[in-house]
Amino acid sequence: MSADLPLDELAALDEEAFRLHVREWIEGNYPLPVRHPTRRLHWHENKPWYMALSRKGWLAPGWPRDHGGMGLDATRQLIMLEEMERFGAARVNDMGLVMLGPMLIRYASEEQKRRFLPRILSGEDIWCQGYSEPNAGSDLAALRLDAADHGDHWILNGQKTWITLANDANWIFVLARTNKTGKKQEGISFLLLPMDSPGVSVRPIVNLDLHDEFCEVFFDNVRVPKDMVVGDVDKGWGYAKALLGFERIAIGSPKLSSNGLARLKQLAVSVGKDQDPAFLDSYARFSMELADLKALYEAYVERLKRGEAIGPDVSILKIVQTELFQRITDAMLEIAGGHAGLLEPMEDGLHPAGSFLLARPSTIFGGSSEILRNILARNVLDLPA
Amino acid sequence: MSETAFEDRVQSLRMIRDSAAAVMPADGGLGRVRALRFTLPGIDPAVWGSMGSMGWIGLRLPEEAGGIGLGMAEACALQEELGRALVPEPLVPGALSARLLAAAGDTALLPSLLAGENLVLTAWQQSADSLEAPGDPEAPRLFIPMAAAAGTVLLPVREGNGLALYAVEGTRATILKTQDGGHVGSLAPSLAGARRVAADVSAAMDLALDEAALGTAAYLLGLMERCFEMTLDYLRARQQFGKALGSFQALQHRAADLKIQIVLTRASVEGAAADLNAGAAGDARRALVSRAKARAAEAALRVTREAVQLHGAIGYTDEYDIGLFLRKAMVTANAFGSAALHRARYMRCAPGGQSV
Ligand SMILES: Cc1cc2nc3c(=O)[nH]c(=O)nc-3n(C[C@H](O)[C@H](O)[C@H](O)COP(=O)(O)OP(=O)(O)OC[C@H]3O[C@@H](n4cnc5c(N)ncnc54)[C@H](O)[C@@H]3O)c2cc1C
Numbered sequence: 001m002s003a004d005l006p007l008d009e010l011a012a013l014d015e016e017a018f019r020l021h022v023r024e025w026i027e028g029n030y031p032l033p034v035r036h037p038t039r040r041l042h043w044h045e046n047k048p049w050y051m052a053l054s055r056k057g058w059l060a061p062g063w064p065r066d067h068g069g070m071g072l073d074a075t076r077q078l079i080m081l082e083e084m085e086r087f088g089a090a091r092v093n094d095m096g097l098v099m100l101g102p103m104l105i106r107y108a109s110e111e112q113k114r115r116f117l118p119r120i121l122s123g124e125d126i127w128c129q130g131y132s133e134p135n136a137g138s139d140l141a142a143l144r145l146d147a148a149d150h151g152d153h154w155i156l157n158g159q160k161t162w163i164t165l166a167n168d169a170n171w172i173f174v175l176a177r178t179n180k181t182g183k184k185q186e187g188i189s190f191l192l193l194p195m196d197s198p199g200v201s202v203r204p205i206v207n208l209d210l211h212d213e214f215c216e217v218f219f220d221n222v223r224v225p226k227d228m229v230v231g232d233v234d235k236g237w238g239y240a241k242a243l244l245g246f247e248r249i250a251i252g253s254p255k256l257s258s259n260g261l262a263r264l265k266q267l268a269v270s271v272g273k274d275q276d277p278a279f280l281d282s283y284a285r286f287s288m289e290l291a292d293l294k295a296l297y298e299a300y301v302e303r304l305k306r307g308e309a310i311g312p313d314v315s316i317l318k319i320v321q322t323e324l325f326q327r328i329t330d331a332m333l334e335i336a337g338g339h340a341g342l343l344e345p346m347e348d349g350l351h352p353a354g355s356f357l358l359a360r361p362s363t364i365f366g367g368s369s370e371i372l373r374n375i376l377a378r379n380v381l382d383l384p385a
Numbered sequence: 386m387s388e389t390a391f392e393d394r395v396q397s398l399r400m401i402r403d404s405a406a407a408v409m410p411a412d413g414g415l416g417r418v419r420a421l422r423f424t425l426p427g428i429d430p431a432v433w434g435s436m437g438s439m440g441w442i443g444l445r446l447p448e449e450a451g452g453i454g455l456g457m458a459e460a461c462a463l464q465e466e467l468g469r470a471l472v473p474e475p476l477v478p479g480a481l482s483a484r485l486l487a488a489a490g491d492t493a494l495l496p497s498l499l500a501g502e503n504l505v506l507t508a509w510q511q512s513a514d515s516l517e518a519p520g521d522p523e524a525p526r527l528f529i530p531m532a533a534a535a536g537t538v539l540l541p542v543r544e545g546n547g548l549a550l551y552a553v554e555g556t557r558a559t560i561l562k563t564q565d566g567g568h569v570g571s572l573a574p575s576l577a578g579a580r581r582v583a584a585d586v587s588a589a590m591d592l593a594l595d596e597a598a599l600g601t602a603a604y605l606l607g608l609m610e611r612c613f614e615m616t617l618d619y620l621r622a623r624q625q626f627g628k629a630l631g632s633f634q635a636l637q638h639r640a641a642d643l644k645i646q647i648v649l650t651r652a653s654v655e656g657a658a659a660d661l662n663a664g665a666a667g668d669a670r671r672a673l674v675s676r677a678k679a680r681a682a683e684a685a686l687r688v689t690r691e692a693v694q695l696h697g698a699i700g701y702t703d704e705y706d707i708g709l710f711l712r713k714a715m716v717t718a719n720a721f722g723s724a725a726l727h728r729a730r731y732m733r734c735a736p737g738g739q740s741v
Contacts (some may be wrong), residue, residue, distance in 0.1 A: 340716070
């Protein structure tokens with residue numbers, strides 16, 4: 001097992017030594033029975049891995065050191081990610097780590113940072129993201145979750161939907177309407193509340209892959225104290241968008257595509273198509289696209305690390321990753337023959353149908369590909385509305 | 386075609402499409418399909434019986450053989466209707482077995498198969514992506530659709546230059562569930578207790594596999610068309626930003642592109658069916674079938690994939706019907722040869738195909 005290097009020494013290792021160090025630790029410490037899962041694991045399944053990373057201090061490679069992160073540069077963050085992928089380490093319940101945490105670090109009060117960030121890193125708090133509603137999907141600003149002002153607290157009434165792993169979370173961050181006058185983007189506040197608040201109920205929804213991965217969350221006279229607002233009241237839209245920027249970088253991570261490509265190659269070997277010229281050509285194309293994606297991702301992670309604002313152009317990263325991943329899994333289906341339709345993984349653990357289904361919603365959540373293209377056209381290219 | 390011959394044909398296609406309503410709920414609902422999902426044997430014997438009594442299982446066979454002697458265009462029209470309703474009863478594989486038994490002059494199994502009293506499936510496939518029945522005596526037979534419902538399995542076995550056909554009663558298949566709620570079976574070929582039905586069915590097998598591939602293409606055509614209609618309905622009804630989704634030009638173009646795929650698939654499938662009726666044989670037939678099946682497989686996956694995308698998150702739920710079309714396409718697209726297999730076969734068989 002690798003030595004327990006202090007962060008300073010770890011970050012100072014040259015890239016190759018850093019890579020080997022990370023690899024060795026993952027191999028020696030990954031506790032779960034599953035590798036390369038084709039669905040999101042629930043908290044009761046991935047908790048041992050979350051806690052192992054927590055104890056090691058490796059949960060938040062991108063967070064600054066003074067908030068308990070590793071403060072790594074972009075190259076080393078990418079190396080960690082590649083080594084996790086190489087091994088097939090499962091994704092953990094990471095909404096606190098990749099979405100809420102970075103947002104709190106920038107916009108929350110010192111008091112809120114002290115209260116919430118350590119609990120994310122210790123695994124005490126598992127967060128979920130309460131943005132969407134039945135009638136506020138792409139048109140998120142149309143959200144209606146009602147927060148009525150009662151002096152020192154709000155009373156929430158309404159519904160959120162499609163909330164990933166809400167059935168695992170003990171905290172939720174929501175966008176709620178605190179003001180009904182003016183433009184719909186104004187009057188939204190960013191609130192934090194425990195899932196066990198009286199009046200909160202959760203109904204899991206079975207997804208296309210037959211898992212209870214996302215949920216409806218109902219709010220029936222739920223009391224939220226006023227100190228649970230992040231930033232200014234009625235100004236939540238700006239923070240919400242900043243958080244979407246972090247989410248888009250997280251989804252833009254080359255993890256899924258690189259895992260998909262490795263699995264595509266194994267599948268080709270398994271079905272005897274790895275020497276097929278048409279396969280080799282598409283494999284070469286995917287490999288080069290993946291390398292391009294990594295270069296783009298690294299540039300965004302570097303910008304994040306320097307504390308730069310993430311602008312609307314991050315849409316490009318999210319589109320590139322999700323659509324590459326989808327095309328890779330499309331290719332899996334085509335070469336898999338009869339295996340393409342199977343419900344369970346093949347004997348060698350490959351699961352083209354599972355990968356294909358996993359890839360489908362990535363162009364829907366976190367800003368659909370269509371909405372992101374609209375954003376690109378309007379806010380990056382300045383084309384007329 | 387003369388005027389009256391043309392009208393007869395139109396009439397015959399309309400009749401066959403109308404007759405499909407017999408196994409389909411009038412409201413187009415998928416309740417029956419959902420209820421059968423992930424059950425064994427996964428089909429309704431009464432529906433299989435109706436398919437028999439309507440003559441569908443022997444649709445292509447001459448009347449002397451107990452069939453009703455209709456052409457490939459009618460067979461495809463029927464498959465299209467079944468595809469629209471995601472019907473799980475395995476008519477394509479059943480009709481394939483009927484062809485083989487008829488070619489063998491069998492009188493023991495054929496009548497009950499044609500009547501829909503027995504389901505006879507043929508264990509021809511030896512590799513994951515294939516449209517050939519090599520008949521290796523030792524090779525495991527794979528991906529037998531709805532194998533748990535079969536009363537009898539036909540086993541093609543290479544003997545010298547011929548492809549002999551054996552019948553085995555009962556099924557001893559290993560079952561794997563599929564995304565659409567059905568299953569496939571695999572089995573080790575064993576001739577213990579098997580009855581030799583014919584010494585050589587290679588010519589019939591060749592034709593039957595092509596007809597099955599084309600029938601599958603037609604099923605996919607119906608499936609994608611229904612899925613597309615449901616998507617258009619959704620684009621008209623669902624509002625975001627104060628407008629119907631269908632009013633956004635980006636989505637209008639997407640819908641237009643899908644329509645183009647569907648129209649091309651129809652042209653390809655119906656063209657192939659008509660040419661087969663007119664006597665296309667050998668490599669000409671193979672090229673036509675491959676063109677239609679490659680197009681249908683690709684278009685069906687594209688239409689169903691995009692249908693989910695255009696529905697947004699609700700499309701990614703199990704409770705909403707649109708995903709049933711995607712998951713059926715995942716299973717059916719590669720049945721009787723993937724798009725890649727058919728592209729390669731097209732190049733071998735099309736006139737001038739081998740040279741570029
Ligand atoms: C697996 C999954 C997990 C999710 N997890 C969460 C979560 O944890 N928290 C959360 O808050 N939400 C979550 N969501 C919800 C997600 O954010 C929404 O699905 C998304 O915002 C789209 O909204 P919608 O589903 O209502 O689709 P709609 O907005 O109804 O869109 C339907 C289709 O129309 C397109 N469209 C809409 N408007 C336009 C336009 N103006 N121009 C062109 N095309 C347009 C869309 O791109 C889409 O293809 C999740 C969704 C999925 C699928």
